[in-house]
Amino acid sequence: MAFQDTGTGTDRFAREWRDWHRGHESALAHRHGFLAITGVHWLTGEPERFDDAPGAWSTGPDGVVVSLDDGEEIVVDGSPVRGEHRFGMLDERDGATATWGDAVIEVARRGGHDLLRPHHPDHPLRTGFHGVPAYEPDPRWVVAGRYAAFDEPRSTTVGSVVEGLRHVYEAPGRIDFELEGRELSLTAFPGSPPGGLLVLFTDATSGVTTYAACRELNVAAPGADGAVTLDFNRAVNLPCAYTDFATCPLPPSENRLPIAITAGEKIPYERARTPHADHAH
Structure with missing residues (x-):
């Protein structure tokens, strides 16, 4: 990148950087971004419930499964889901999401392991971000x-x-x-x-x-x-x-x-x- 070190050029360089950085900070503050994550739960073959997500979650040869109790519901791809839902096998560094009220429930695969990460927009780390x-x-x-x-x-x-x-x-x-x-x-x-x-x-x-x-x-x-x-x-x-x-x-x-x-x-x-x-x- 050629840069002309003049007063005007320096001002423009700094202004463009500040515009970029403000946009970056705005993206970080997204209501369902990583600042909204309330926990990381590593899934096993044994169904397990967590305080920040509905249902009992497990993983196995066919991928991640959630079993929802009566009265529990998530939305996947725009459709309400009750009972059992299978997310299937996930590729490494890939994932899927479901919504639960104003939260987003992320299912992902990292380092060969499946995990669950709920994103709650009222999490203090996000609301306190400045x-x-x-x-x-x-x-x-x-x-x-x-x-x-x-x-x-x-x-x-x-x-x-x-x-x-x-x-x-x-x-x-x-x-x-x-x-x-x-x-x-x-x-x-x-x-x-x-x-x-x-x-x-x-x-x-x-x-x-x-x-x-x-x-x-x-x-x-x-x-x-x-x-x-x-x-x-x-x-x-x-x-x-x-x-x-x-x-x-x-x-x-x-x-x-x-x-x-x-x-x-x-x-x-x-x-x-x-x-x-x-x-x-």
Whole structure:
């Protein structure tokens, strides 16, 4: 990304970043977003009831099943459901939802295990949300990189914030770039929209001013010559930075950068008691 460092250009850069960040914060505050999650329940073959969802839930060879008592009802794909409902087998990192009153009941598969996560819009974590602290935008953290595709996607297993859980991604390639006088690279995972890339990383600020476990950065699809732009001003927290009811992946070991990326989102206010946290905008 070419940037003309003039007063007008700097103002425009900062304004565009603030508009983007306000939109990001608004999306985080969605009434059924991850800030509304009230629990993560790992399902087994034994039907089990939970305080924040109706019915008895279990999983087995045919996938997730809920058995609703008389008077209990959920809505799936717009249709009321009573009695038993089978969600079927779920793909990894996929899921299904049902509504229950003003709540959304999420069924998902993570690390080869099925789970249930109710989203209640009145959850205090969501209703008390008041934005995300971040470094001031700075054009020097907009970095030109080069994407190098692997001959074949590499199956990459990474850890999780949930002890014992593993995530497996098919990494299509890596991004090489220079920053702070260092030659660096990041393994990239498939991003959104299709063709885009996603990088999970830590750096020397992790656990000091930024969330310890991981941050993520979306990268637009590479150009025909592999050119990409890394705008670390738009590095954001994963859900685990806000809630303990998340199963976020950790970055691959090669994505632990040895420099301080003083850009992007900081430790959330919700983690205010994290040691050494710096919460100033």
